[in-house]
Amino acid sequence: MEQTDKSKPYRRDLPVRDDEIDNSFKYEIANQVGGEGLLHCLKCGACSGGCPVSAVIDYRPRKVLGNVLLGMKDEVLASESIWLCAACFTCEERCVQQVNFTDVVTVLRNMASREGNAAPGYVKMAEMVMKNGRVTARTSSVDRMREKLGLPPIQDPDVEQLGKIMKAGGLVKVIEANKKKEDDAK
Ligand code: SF4
């Protein structure tokens, strides 16, 4: 993944070369749940204008969409930007074309994860769920608070069952692929 100095505008080598373009990329996304609206994007930029994380990402929503439509598969799937979306849905509210960019981001994250490009924090969270059934530890203060409020105690999840479901759904393989890529990069 190309590292970006956030104090400077993002720049890459131009023009884009033919061998960087995968013309089927946009259809791959449009054929998945959440990606259906992609091909209607006008690249008007209304999504970028309202995006609260635009100031700190190398690719704003319009740029991600432009690169997706152009077929820059490797670059988009290696981009840090797709992992910094806060899922606030402002882009979806502003979009006149119902592209549903937040959902497109989910599709991109899934594709990036399968290639071992998931953000490390997300891999850690998935591991925590696999090991403990939750992403945060259960604390005695929460237990006491629930008791005080008259709420039932938190039930511990069946981690064995959860592991089986994660394995059957392919998530264990995705975690392993991402950890291997992380180790290889050290
Ligand atoms: S996703 Fe919608 S708001 Fe964003 S550039 Fe495309 S058409 Fe415009």
Ligand code: SF4
């Ligand atoms: S959902 Fe993500 S991309 Fe859309 S405006 Fe919010 S932070 Fe930006």
